[in-house]
Amino acid sequence: MAEVIAQEKQGGKQKKKLIRVDMTPMVDLGFLLITFFMFTTNFTKPNVMDLGLPAKDHHPNPPTNTVIGDKNQVTFILGKDNRVFYHQSNEKDLNTTNLKETDFSGIKISKIISEAYKNAPVPENFTVIVKPTDEANYKNFVDMLDNLAIAKKERYGVTDIKPWETKIYKELVQ
Template structure:
């Protein structure tokens, strides 16, 4: 049983009447506290982790790498991005510098996706390569563009080899 006891303190030299010690039984309050804690733990929903959906490739595509439908976006400094379609050594669409506006990167993604769909009949793959000089916000903007343009297959990779611009 939980209880709180206190004894009166003696102060001075005067004799006073004896007071009974104060006794408070805290059992009911402790029980109530545990009931409330248990109630709130069971009734609150736990927050779901906010994570990006990630799909890993199962196997290789027949005929090797899908060069004709792979768009590479290299993120650089000064809020600029460079994109090309195909391999860096022999691109199908030459490297072009753009910004992150709706008429910049979004338009480029949509136009390239249409060209890929028309030429191959398949959806476009996008590789996003942030450089050392790029800003985190630009990567977030590019990932937002992937969502806005409904690009289903994209990956974030290191900006090694290929085009590197400052």
């Protein structure tokens, strides 16, 4: 606790008082407050998105080269400034008129996926392909996965944008 120690000097001139403050109770109070706030604070659980990963096959078959036709897939290209483009074309047919633009407002992307699925020749092989560019941001990628969940499509892939798609994309962005 606080103490006052009086010292007398010889000659009776002056008495000097030394004050010493004991900080032990203050440290105890600090630890009590830290403990109180730790126990009363709600720790938030991080939000995690489930990715639809394929289950491990215990009896794997040799891989078959199933070619997915142009009309049996839809490709989304995530660009800069929250722009998203889509097409159902191959390398030879893709041009600036085939590469259409949409946005993330409402359920536009889910409708595009549903329409492409309805028009697919083999619906069980229908695949959504997501190709983020280097200029795309992470939020747009998460929004795209949310739209896939809304459209209830579990067959999708994420890959790099091809050079022939990059060429047409750059023409539209400029």
